[in-house]
């Protein structure tokens with residue numbers, strides 16, 4: 001077997017196992033009425049989307065299919081079909097995500113639709129793989145020359161090409177290990193050892209801050225900060241005015257220089273990475289004071305959030321998703337953003353950030369300056385995002401509100417973390433109650 005075919009077939013085998021997992025999860029949902037696990041499904045969709053679109057399809061299109069078309073033009077029919085399916089996968093993933101969201105919001109009425117989409121998806125991908133393995137690869141074996149294979153194989157072994165690099169492998173290995181860890185049973189998804197019999201594969205935290213310090217001139221604003229935020233967690237950071245909350249967020253998003261310590265994103269050091277590169281890597285900060293573009297319409301503000309993405313149906317589907325999450329934005333989609341109330345602008349700022357499909361959301365005092373009813377609405381929106389599987393770091397002076405919805409929390413005082421624990425534990429902590437809750 002050639003190196004290229006071995007790589008492609010291994011990838012097909014992994015995808016097949018993933019489809020088995022999807023089928024199993026669907027059956028649990030249908031037969032046992034178990035609501036879908038948003039984090040697990042999101043992890044599966046992330047992996048499928050990123051891996052298939054960024055690595056598997058381009059490799060096939062660029063090397064195998066292109067060469068085969070030259071040598072054997074009759075292959076055009078099946079290759080056309082496969083490529084049409086490649087191009088359609090974005091939209092299908094967007095539909096699945098939207099249906100997952102609906103299903104979580106209303107399991108009773110939306111289960112059937114999500115289940116049906118999953119069934120269609122699994123079946124069509126299996127057919128796709130069968131077509132490739134059953135038709136295209138045999139044709140390639142028949143019609144490609146020795147020299148063709150040399151060229152294709154050396155491309156598949158070329159490590160500096162981003163399609164094949166160790167970096168890409170590492171990234172996808174991480175995405176796979178998220179799935180392995182969240183799955184209800186071992187799925188044999190290319191883990192080096194059977195997961196059940198060994199230590200579970202360790203997924204690095206989404207963000208890990210270690211010994212971080214930062215200065216404004218001579219003044220130390222942050223001192224030895226240690227914080228971890230794991231996949232799917234909602235972590236709160238509470239503290240008084242001037243404690244260093246914003247400074248910490250700014251140092252995570254790369255606009256505040258750090259003077260010591262480190263920041264890791266999914267195990268990779270980003271301490272000195274430029275801010276725009278962090279955004280591209282999925283770190284998205286919503287600054288204090290919202291900063292929406294006042295004269296632009298609500299919808300244009302949202303589309304601006306997706307500026308780095310291809311303008312296609314998946315953007316449209318995400319737009320619809322935002323309107324489902326924040327119905328008021330749909331109502332006001334054609335109005336200038338500047339005419340929205342403070343709470344609505346905060347929702348717009350959140351939705352705009354989500355349009356870029358970040359992997360972690362950094363929120364700086366979203367409740368600031370809002371009336372109590374709106375504060376509650378904002379915290380509810382944050383909670384809904386968390387339920388959807390989004391990883392969130394929520395910075396707040398409103399300790400009661402933030403800790404009530406957080407999985408875990410940290411308390412910061414004059415640049416130092418003085419307490420940490422589960423949200424509920426901190427809420428009932430005497431010191432926290434005295435200092436921050438006015439009890």
Ligand SMILES: Nc1ncnc2c1ncn2[C@@H]1O[C@H](COP(=O)(O)OP(=O)(O)OP(=O)(O)O)[C@@H](O)[C@H]1O
Nearest residue numbers: 216219221239240241242243244245246247248397
């Ligand atoms: N640009 C700056 N130059 C000098 N000192 C600054 C600057 N920005 C913030 N500081 C100081 O750093 C410390 C932390 O400020 P930071 O804005 O991070 O606090 P915060 O917890 O976000 O407060 P708030 O709840 O008011 O937003 C404060 O003592 C503040 O005075």
Ligand SMILES: [Mg+2]
Nearest residue numbers: 245246247288
């Ligand atoms: Mg602040």
